[in-house]
Amino acid sequence: MLRIPIIDSHTGGEPTRVVLGGVTPETLETYRRAILCEPRGHEVIVGALLVPPKDPACETGVIFFNNIGLLGMCGHGMIGLIITLRHLGRITPGEHRIETPVGIVTATLLEDGRVSIQNVPSYRKATSVHAGGFTGDIAYGGNWFFLVSDHGLDLTRENIPQLTQTALAMRAAVHAAGYPEVDHVELFAPPHSPANHSRSFVLCPGAEYDRSPCGTGTSAKLACLAADRKLAPGEIWCQESIIGSVFEASYTPAADATIIPTITGTAFITAETTLLFDPKDPFRFGIGS
Numbered sequence: 531m532l533r534i535p536i537i538d539s540h541t542g543g544e545p546t547r548v549v550l551g552g553v554t555p556e557t558l559e560t561y562r563r564a565i566l567c568e569p570r571g572h573e574v575i576v577g578a579l580l581v582p583p584k585d586p587a588c589e590t591g592v593i594f595f596n597n598i599g600l601l602g603m604c605g606h607g608m609i610g611l612i613i614t615l616r617h618l619g620r621i622t623p624g625e626h627r628i629e630t631p632v633g634i635v636t637a638t639l640l641e642d643g644r645v646s647i648q649n650v651p652s653y654r655k656a657t658s659v660h661a662g663g664f665t666g667d668i669a670y671g672g673n674w675f676f677l678v679s680d681h682g683l684d685l686t687r688e689n690i691p692q693l694t695q696t697a698l699a700m701r702a703a704v705h706a707a708g709y710p711e712v713d714h715v716e717l718f719a720p721p722h723s724p725a726n727h728s729r730s731f732v733l734c735p736g737a738e739y740d741r742s743p744c745g746t747g748t749s750a751k752l753a754c755l756a757a758d759r760k761l762a763p764g765e766i767w768c769q770e771s772i773i774g775s776v777f778e779a780s781y782t783p784a785a786d787a788t789i790i791p792t793i794t795g796t797a798f799i800t801a802e803t804t805l806l807f808d809p810k811d812p813f814r815f816g817i818g819s
């Protein structure tokens with residue numbers, strides 16, 4: 531029977547499932563939905579398959595994946611991965627280089643247990659794009675985002691079904707407007723806590739919403755703030771999620787009008803277990819796979 535050892539964590543409410551073995555990059559697609567989704571999990575879980583790094587200076591390589599495919603980078607997932615590596619006794623506080631498909635991310639495990647990640651170069655690609663009656667920016671933060679502030683919607687938990695439907699329609703309109711690369715939509719509103727600078731709702735590629743403030747989305751937001759000169763290098767930006775969890779963020783300017791975002795957050799281990807794949811189980815590959 532196939533056995534896949536995993537460790538689960540959550541970062542600001544958003545789950546990460548680190549896969550320690552049992553699958554390879556070659557076999558991942560066969561088991562991707564079975565690892566994450568029902569009956570073993572839930573559509574919102576982001577997976578993180580540990581792989582040997584090409585660069586020997588890296589602690590590990592990682593392939594992030596979700597209910598519909600692969601993710602270039604994942605900020606909350608990277609924070610969850612670092613806390614998982616500490617849980618496994620593989621790392622101690624300090625800097626650790628992690629290889630992702632879109633570049634090397636330097637993650638610092640802080641003495642107080644928080645994790646700061648220096649993300650891949652991030653940038654705004656297009657400003658004031660009109661799509662489906664909304665106007666927003668297109669930016670890259672390790673994944674692609676359509677960022678909208680002027681939407682007239684309440685960013686509350688009760689409103690999540692409406693936010694999801696509106697963001698899905700926005701994404702379809704952005705694709706039709708010539709930006710097929712956009713897989714996430716980020717809506718902004720004033721924060722609920724005066725300690726923060728902004729609240730966000732983030733639609734993920736597989737139509738789930740991010741419970742965390744989204745590390746790559748916050749990176750895309752920083753790129754827009756930097757391009758508009760609304761946030762100075764090193765200045766702190768506290769991004770609140772739709773459930774009220776917070777990432778602290780800042781940036782340094784980098785080459786070719788990009789920025790290097792730093793995103794700080796916390797993750798907690800929630801489970802360590804082994805997934806079993808009984809050949810007699812008709813749903814061993816997940817429901818609808």
Ligand code: PYC
Nearest residue numbers: 604605606744745746
């Ligand atoms: O934190 O970058 C992130 C992320 C992407 C999708 C879900 N979380």
